[in-house]
Amino acid sequence: MRRKTQVFPGKYCPECGYILYYSNIEKNKYVCKRCNIVVREWKVYLISPSERGILKNAGDRPPLGILYIASYLRKNDINVKVADMNHKSLDEVLEEVERFNPDCIGISFTTPMFKRAMIVARKLKKFIPNPKLVAGGPHPSADPESCLKVFDYVVVGEGEKAMLNIVRNEPEERIIHEPFIQDLDSIPRPARDLVIMWNYELEQDGERTATLISSRGCIGGCVYCSRKSLGNKFRAHSAEYVVREMEELWESYGYTSFYFLDDIFTYDKKRVLEICKLIKVLLPKISFRITTRADMVTKTLLKRLKGAGLKILSLGIEHADNDVLKKSGKGMTVEDNERIIKWCKELGIKVKGFFILNLPGASINTIRKTLHWAKEMDLDDADFYILTAFPGSCLWNNPENFGMKILDRDFNYFQARQNLTQNINILNKNIPQKDRLLKYWKLVMEDWKKWKKRRN
DSSP, X not given: OXXXXXXXXXXXXXXXXXXXXXXXXXXXXXXXXXXXXXXXXXXXXXXXXXXXXXXXXXXXXXXXXHHHHHHHHHHTTOEEEEEETTSSOHHHHHHHHHXXXXXXXXXXXXXXXXXXXXXXXXXXXXXXXXXXXXXXXXXXXXXXXXXXXXXXXXXXXXXXXXXXXXXXXXOSOSEEOOOOOSOGGGSOOOOGGGSOGGGOOOEETTEEEXXXXXXXXXXXXXXXXXXXXXXXXXXXXOHHHHHHHHHHHHHHHOOOEEEEOOSOTTSSHHHHHHHHHHHHHHOTTOEEEEEEOGGGOOHHHHHXXXXXXXXXXXEEEEOSOHHHHHHTTOOOOHHHHHHHHHHXXXXXXXXXXXXXXXXXXXXXXXXXXXXHHHHHTTOSEEEEEOOOOOTTSHXXXXXXXXXXXXXXXXXXXXXXXXXXXXXXXXXXXXSXXXXXXXXXXXXXXXXXXXHHHHHO
16 A cells, blocks of 8 residues: 655545546546545646736745745645746746646736736636636725626635635635634745745845735725725734744745735734744844834834844835824824834834825925925935825725825726826816826935935
8 A cells, every 4th residue: 555645636545545547537637546536636826917017126025925825725735836927927827827727727916917917817718718717816805896707706805715615616606705814823834835936036235035924904094005805903923933934934045134014013012022032042143124003113112123133114104294194094193103213213223114195185295395304304215106096995985085086997007106096285287187296206206316325
């Protein structure tokens, strides 16, 4: 009797361990000649469309969302392949899908990637006979109906349980919404072995950097953001799970620099302290970057984070005007941000600020004030963005309540660097606001870059 060594069904019989033979009669089925039983091998192909031309640093980090889904499906004996189209062409994907012959193909995408996702899906439908296509990610979660013309199923929320349900059960309903997973440690770590990690060249201060997601959900109430994908309640991996993943990235790929992609890394302060404690014992020579809210950090916590290797702290500051912040649902003040920036300067922690120009209540004067404030606070780095109201957000659903107007709701032309949201405070009869704000955004970016160059 052969020893059971299968990773996926389809190699050895789960009953007797005898080698299986591929069935020429039915797709993805294998036969045990000793037990005379048929074993079904489920196959799933997961795709992340290219972000090139949409994001400035597209392709510098692996698509962790679909890698989590891949690891969860493998845990349930499903054969999975992954395609990151930042590093793989459409022709290569079609060729690989034809060879792999999957039961189900999942595509995860945001709203700016909508058009590309539709192109890929339509190509797959023409190229592969009767594929079961599944849409998932931030955009399908926010507006599932927009995907039903092309996709067989649309996942709203997290993809792990939903994909398993679709593959195994082929439910009659086409929009699938599974309860959020509360015990995140029950999900295996992302299946990074399914991508070529050396393709990803994200750096922090000249060091090759790995990305991690240690928690899910955002408790914020920003009017321009939709939280349907991961929910508005904070859920987190344990400190042990997080640091073990960091250890694996160091052991397998040599990473000593890490970037946590969590929306609010410091929400659970007790967990943060436990992570810091474990890092100091197990990974004393690493450095890392986090993102959080200014009202979710204390100076004592910053000191502990610094002692564990915190190098860069990112803040969603958005605007240097309290009235604008209030109207935008930020739930914090300019003074909150000033306080944490001061603490970081004292402790030697670099600060990167994220800003949005045409928020509700913003004007040319508040934009100028925000740029001046960023220089005055001596931020180490900053990014300035044009407001984009995302589907499912309060601003998208009721823009008039915020003194705004959505200029274009066609997802095929939805780009994060286009001005699709009109602010009544930034109107000019002689110049269309779309062109005026884009021009002003470029001037702000040029001004900031010149100041930063002089500063350094």
